[in-house]
Amino acid sequence: MKKEISAGKLRGLARLADADGKFRMMAIDQRGSLRRMLGRTLDREVTPKDLAGLKKLIIKELSPYSSATLTDPVYGYPAAIKDFPPEVGLLLAVEETGYELAGPKALERKSHLIEGWGVGKVKRAGADAVKLLLYYRGDASPEVVEHQQGIARRVGEECVDYDIPYVLELVSYPLGEDERAFAEIKPKLVTNYVQEFQKEEYHVDILKVEFPASLRFTEGYEGAFGPVGEPLWDLSQVEGFCREVAEVARVPWVILSAGVGIEEFLEEVRIASENGASGFLCGRALWKYCVDYWPDRDAVEQWLRTSGAVNFQRLYQASSAARPYFETKAFGSYAEVRLLDFGEDWYRVYKAVNREP
Amino acid sequence: MKKEISAGKLRGLARLADADGKFRMMAIDQRGSLRRMLGRTLDREVTPKDLAGLKKLIIKELSPYSSATLTDPVYGYPAAIKDFPPEVGLLLAVEETGYELAGPKALERKSHLIEGWGVGKVKRAGADAVKLLLYYRGDASPEVVEHQQGIARRVGEECVDYDIPYVLELVSYPLGEDERAFAEIKPKLVTNYVQEFQKEEYHVDILKVEFPASLRFTEGYEGAFGPVGEPLWDLSQVEGFCREVAEVARVPWVILSAGVGIEEFLEEVRIASENGASGFLCGRALWKYCVDYWPDRDAVEQWLRTSGAVNFQRLYQASSAARPYFETKAFGSYAEVRLLDFGEDWYRVYKAVNREP
Secondary structure: OOOEEOHHHHHHHHHHOOOOOOEEEEEEOOOHHHHHHHHHHOOOOOOHHHHHHHHHHHHHHHHHHOOEEEEOOOOHHHHHHHHOOOOOEEEEEOEOOOOEEEOOOOOEEEOOEOOOOOHHHHHHOOOOEEEEEEEOOOOOOHHHHHHHHHHHHHHHHHHHHHOOOEEEEEEOOOOOOOHHHHHHHHHHHHHHHHHHHOOHHHOOOEEEEOOOOOHHHEOOOOOOOOOOOOOOEOHHHHHHHHHHHHHHOOOOEEEEOOOOOHHHHHHHHHHHHOOOOOEEEEOHHHHHHHHHHOOOHHHHHHHHHHHHHHHHHHHHHHOOOOOOHHHOOOOOOHHHOEEOOOOOOHHHHOOOOOOOO | OOOEEOHHHHHHHHHHOOOOOOEEEEEEOOOHHHHHHHHHHOOOOOOHHHHHHHHHHHHHHHHHHOOEEEEOOOOHHHHHOOOOOOOOEEEEEOEOOOOEEEOOOOOEEEOOEOOOOOHHHHHHOOOOEEEEEEEOOOOOOHHHHHHHHHHHHHHHHHHHHHOOOEEEEEEOOOOOOOHHHHHHHHHHHHHHHHHHHOOHHHOOOEEEEOOOOOHHHEOOOOOOOOOOOOOOEOHHHHHHHHHHHHHHOOOOEEEEOOOOOHHHHHHHHHHHHOOOOOEEEEOHHHHHHHHHHOOOHHHHHHHHHHHHHHHHHHHHHHOOOOOOHHHOOOOOOHHHOEEOOOOOOHHHHOOOOOOOO
């Protein structure tokens, strides 16, 4: 089943990828987590100016290396709009930072959209894609599962309305499991949410997902990235988990860095890229050590221009085997990519934004 | 008076320009004129497939050299959407090809918009700017003048609504004057329309205008680009006409090629760029000789890859003195460019597309 794609989505996807169709994207849309990181190093209250100022520096120095950069509309975009290279793709987030605790034991997570913002504003403001982060456990209580699926579906429908690519980020979380027990079920959690959200009804164009199995519990990596854990898998099993994701995902998928260090993420990117991923959307792993230098702008810049730039170069190498987005099941090959409603009347048949409120 | 600029317009302008803020744009949105050119070389009826096929080749081969490419939504965009380099800006036209004859002597020209298409679709389809071509004589009959100004204003308001840059192209035409008499009044016609349409009420972001004085009637160029004409001006006067345009234009302006040959256009670009223009949006001068080879695709490609590419390189050199868009009166300097509604509440204050029909 080959997919026909609308003009805005096709142009947007191309804007997010490198010339070779691989995604080498940077995320600097953190709000709560960046505030907490700054709170640990500053001996005063963290202000919006700290967040905006640091984001502006990171965007200015690292965004030029990315095929596209994701930021938030609260601190990042307004502060750094003049620092984005115009040739680099732009993604803007629509979810409120953090989550609401929910479910019978208040361990489950409900996401919310940023009030007063939304898909229409993302498109209007000149971005190439919408990004929604959802915390997700398919085995959470039905009310929470429905709530999360409902948001995903609603944003998807709005992305169709505004004809803009939809990047859905999924993050699982423990429901009482300890670290090891959670690591053990992670591959299943990831495969399951990919299976769910690649369905046509969500209109997702790129899935941003977790690396499906922690390398901390993988033979050969014991102790490399943190405390030694008795291995749960060997490398070929981990590769198998990635191939399973690639098998169930109709659309391209990229991996997120979830706060791990750069060495661990490089391994994850390499393994995922060699087993069906279309690249990465990397946040903290790329730039987190520069946070310690804030508010010394020169020191932050110096770190970004040296270590930050090197991190990015290494990520390019690690993702060299990534699958071009147009070679995923959704398309097959670039030659097979077909414009929706192509024909002599395209300009007339092509939909306007649905103006019914 | 420095202008604050909205996010979509700012990002769009940056997408149209080179990294240095200069516009090196290509136009391949011709419909009627391209059909006529093909009609002269083909010994059969010109079909939509001819137009789409030729446009696709030109876009594929030359668009990568441009800072942005303008095409039409009828033949060009749907046929060539996969051939546009994602890093190159994209402009789409909204006017119907040609014009309606009007006025007391049926010598005046009324423009119309493409039915079933419009600013909202341009934005939705992933373009970075809207382009409207208006035939214009400020001294036409009031009804025609009002009609043309009305279209310009309406498209301007819609570009504000969708937050997308607005490129207004103005072309004067003779009202009974012979070639020489028309050449004599051209500088005044151009200055006058620039004066009119740079007004805030039209919300124009870039004016695409004619070179204000024909070099065929300029001392030192006699016979160089066509039949000898007794000179009307010397070069310093022609430079003065360009400086007058730069003086009255609040916004950046670029020059159009209006079917002249590449040698003549190179001189025009050089003179305009040295006297206040921000670059060019060049159509037929760049590629017109390849039309003769159609439908021999290999020959067309061969011409574009050699002569076409050389034309573009020479245009870059000729426009080296062009004024960056952010150094026009609308902005002053890049440091002075300010985001509209900048502040902690930007994402909330930033308008959504007006959904009232």
